[in-house]
Amino acid sequence: MRRSPLLPIFLTVFVDVLGLTLVLPLLPFYAEHFGASEIVVGVLAASYAVCQLVSGPILGRISDRVGRKPTLLASQAGTFLGFLVIGSASSLSMLFVGRIIDGLTAGNLTIAQAYISDVTRPEERTRAFGLIGIAFGSGFLLGPAITGELASRFGYGAPAYGAAVLSLTSIFLTATLLPAKPIVPAAPPEAAAAEPARASAIGRGDAFRRFFDRPLPRRRLLEFFAFTLSFSTLIGGLALFLERRFAFGVRETGYLYAFSGLVGGSIQGGAIGRLAKRFGEERLALIGFGTMVIGYGLLGVAYALPTLLVLVGIGAFGSAVVRPAVTTLLTKSVGRDEQGAALGVSQSLASLSQIVGPIGAGWLIEHRALSAYGLMAAGFAAVGVLLGLQKLPVGEPVES
Template sequence: MRRSPLLPIFLTVFVDVLGLTLVLPLLPFYAEHFGATPLVVGLLAASYAVCQLISGPILGRISDRAGRKPTLLASQMGTFIGFLVLGSADSLWMLFLGRIIDGLTAGNLTIAQAYISDVTRPEERTKAFGLIGIAFGGGFLLGPAISGFLAHRFGYASPAFGAAALSLTAILLTAALLPAKQPAPAASSAAAPAGAASPAPLGRGNAFRRFFDRPLPRRRLLEFLAFSLSFSTLIGGLALFLERRFAFDVEKTGYLYAFSGLVGGSIQGGIGRLVKRLGEERLARVGFSAMVVGYGLLGVAYDLPTLLLLVAVAAFGAAVVRPSITTLLTKSVGRDEQGAALGVSQSLASVSQIVGPIAAGWLIEHRALAAYGLMAASFAALGVLLGAQKIPAGEPVES
């Protein structure tokens, strides 16, 4: 276990996520400090995602060819620079610049997931991806609470500089601890799942066509899109919702994010047992259903106990859906295609991070707080419907 590559990848992801979560609850308040409306706050979040949409498949394929470690280091360096720009911001355009720089090199999570796929057997993969969930849960537990504390007492720039310090730490951890992993050789047609095309160089368009032309990868990617749209809509407007419905400031918002992270991290610790009991497909449907309930009832939450209950239900759902769908996706493609498939999933997440925050910002700007929660829930309901469909006769199941 001491030699397992999962420990250093967990540490690097955890530190990366901790840096991200220092910034995530801060940005809406930081942008409003410079005069941004809720819609402009949504556009700020979308600017990162637009750049990530461009870079995601490219970085995924580069990591397939050049190796995970060097690509991850380059991505982390961009994140570090982006956080420094955020901390130095004295106007709204500098916030946009910082997010754009980070977005153009954003591939940390995708490459980490591809690395995990490289070093784990299919039957162990959901539990291994659960490590990323634990990293997210731990990051959301500590990062937002620290961010709210720092911003409340030392100003909005302090969490951004703290995130930059953590990003630099993640770079050093990756360089020192993560074993180099040679790119996987192209698998023969016999080794690929039935129905998979033979490997060929993939640009972004080719990658989308290759995976969406095959029923099983297409279904998995659509499920991932439903999850990403739901989660991005919720997160994209949550700070603004809390500010208007409950008069939360940045510190209280950070504490609520921390509570969500505590729930999510606790669930991830036992996800292996949940997978054994339910399987990835049923677990994903249960998680999507929990997201529908948690997000959809936000509009009727007017007191803190109700809010905390709904956040706990929704956090459980998101915590089990992400690793389950990611595992199902990696099992639906050939081993040499996993980086590209995860790159496509990252592109879909980027589309979601464009649509979700802008839609949430527009609704909240027009005081449609209940509609904001219902929109997030409707995307999760789409995930339930996709998961309930039968695999067509003759379509191969995941190995």
């Protein structure tokens, strides 16, 4: 049997995410170790996103032109170097340098999504994008728990060095397993006929204007932005929230991240394909946004561990179904040759949300507004609900 074309990209994304999740719950405690305030912790997270905001569309377009594999390798090399700097950090400024290096080359997820679009048909895409969700869920299950143990036993630098080793492994997997030119399913004749016009459009104007001028891609991008704003706000302040409300350290925080990853990975590992077939991507995204509103919005009333676990589980379900559903809807709303650029724009919006979310969360937590922190994350998810309830403009084509 021929090996699935999604296997190598799943392996590389899984190893990348595992490395990321080794560092993600660590950074707030690492920064506080060097005297950072809550708002500075948010700025540290935002520094990565500011750089990614610039690099995302550029890397997406480069991958459309020169190929997914070389662009992904360059991106992974930057991640590897950034982790090394963080692991050897002796000051807060070195943490910033490590995150900036990583952010300037941060295109791994965008390129992986574009690769999946290359090798799958539209009707298969939600399940295929669920593979990235499985990678995220598995990474969040294993990485944070490992981080807690490594940091408590060997110091804050140890998880970052572990992440660097995983990043190097990811580079090796990409170099050896990922085909240089993926096998692309044949496009329908009408889509093939439209390719030259779309390619010409790609060469003109700004990527944001090109997609936001069209009602359907604009709606999908705004839904993705609402999701990433909500999720980034939650993740950007979660460690600080847990530290202040429940007196959690890096080990306990790591285990809670792991629980969230278990829920998300379970959904995307087996249920996401069936859910997409039963409800369709639009309704599935709406359900996911609704559960995010509930899970995040009620965090302020969580004072006992069982309540916290229930709410985190609800929110994890929501984010687990929204990401693949909305990403699928986005790729279906544009031409095949535009998918890399569209996903690059979505990554830029994600980067913008990763600036606003952590800084906003840090500011609220610094002012002891813990309930408002959860409500802020829920409010952004509620925008996704409102977008999902809107009807498409009359005459607007449906995704195919």
